[in-house]
Amino acid sequence: MLYLLRSFKVLLIFLIFISCESIDDSNEWFSLFDGKSLNGWEMKISGYELNDNYKNTFRVGDGTIKVTYEDYDLFDENFGHIFYTNKKFKNYHLKLDYRFYGEHVNSFTNENDAWNYKNSGVMLHSEHPNQMFLDQGFPVSIEGQFLGGSGVNDRPTLNMCSPGTEVDINGTQAMQHCVNSTSKTIHTEEWVSVEFLVFSDSIVHHIVDKDTVMTYSNIRYGGTYLSENFSDKVGEPLKEGYISLQSEGHPIEFKNIRVKELD
Numbered sequence: 194m195l196y197l198l199r200s201f202k203v204l205l206i207f208l209i210f211i212s213c214e215s216i217d218d219s220n221e222w223f224s225l226f227d228g229k230s231l232n233g234w235e236m237k238i239s240g241y242e243l244n245d246n247y248k249n250t251f252r253v254g255d256g257t258i259k260v261t262y263e264d265y266d267l268f269d270e271n272f273g274h275i276f277y278t279n280k281k282f283k284n285y286h287l288k289l290d291y292r293f294y295g296e297h298v299n300s301f302t303n304e305n306d307a308w309n310y311k312n313s314g315v316m317l318h319s320e321h322p323n324q325m326f327l328d329q330g331f332p333v334s335i336e337g338q339f340l341g342g343s344g345v346n347d348r349p350t351l352n353m354c355s356p357g358t359e360v361d362i363n364g365t366q367a368m369q370h371c372v373n374s375t376s377k378t379i380h381t382e383e384w385v386s387v388e389f390l391v392f393s394d395s396i397v398h399h400i401v402d403k404d405t406v407m408t409y410s411n412i413r414y415g416g417t418y419l420s421e422n423f424s425d426k427v428g429e430p431l432k433e434g435y436i437s438l439q440s441e442g443h444p445i446e447f448k449n450i451r452v453k454e455l456d
Contacts, residue, residue: 222288225277225436225450228256237322238273238440239330250440251275257446258438260313268298268309272330273440276322277450283433284455287389289315290448293341294382297443309442311341314354317391318412318434324422331418332437333357337389337399338371339445342380349376351387351399351406357419358431360397360409367409370417374399374406384448392455394430 225233230253238247248264250273258275262268293311300309319334336354353360354371362372379385388400399407414426438447 220454220456222451222453225452226258226448228448229253231258231275233277233279234258234275235278235322236273236275237325237329237332238271240269240271240328242327243322243325247271247273254446257448258450259444259446260438260440261444262295262298262442265298268300268442270300270330271440274316274319274322274332274437275440276319276332276435276437278321278435281433281435282318282391282452282454283393285391286453286455287315287317287391287436287451288386289450290384290386291339291445292382292384293339293443293445295444300442310343311348311443312339312441313443313445314338314439314441315387315389316356316435316437316439317389317397318358318431319437320420320422321435322437326420326422329420331356333414333418333420333423333431334434334437335360335397335412335431336439337387339385339387341382342378344380346378348378349374349406350379350385351376351401353399353407353409355416357414357416357423359413359415361411362409364410372407372409374401376401376404376406386449393432 236251237243241247252259297310314336316334316336319332338352338354340348340350342348351374360367390398394412396410398405412431414423414429
């Protein structure tokens, strides 16, 4: 009898394991970008109407989404974002590759102002672009900020910025709009593979080359750049939203943009 009972327990554990494996397998990776067109994507550039691709900023490259400034003379705070609007995401694993190339565009405020040098990012839990005001620079969201180095100073990538949001780091509210990660500086124009593990408003991990370089929790509305559309939601949790890619004054391209939804 004892032998049968033990055998039954082993069988039960095995069946539970198989069941869990089946649940995991049901959530498959799918691509947000087909490599050939911007189907499923919408764009919003500050100062211009929804889907007005000012100066052809967003283009399709050789299997990439390209941000280009070939037709620009100055970057007059023309902050732009291209949104995957087919679906909102809540709990998910996001992977993508990015690469800076070329030269940044001079800023209208100061020709020597290099804040936009190798500067871009991906916006998580973003509002829909049709909610944004005409001159709104950033969607309410959480930004995984991409930075690159010039070969001189340390400039980590995959930092956290919080337009219209607030987060906690190590259990304490982050008091700065942007907080640096622990990543190394990438000075070249190489492709960089990054990942984001997002669990609703609870916790987010930024990962570069399998190394977790930034973690934050308790995502909520508030802070800097909160648009009037959400002024009545200050302190409320930000649980889900859209994914968007940023144009902030330096040419960049993105590829292999994939998502796996999590239970």
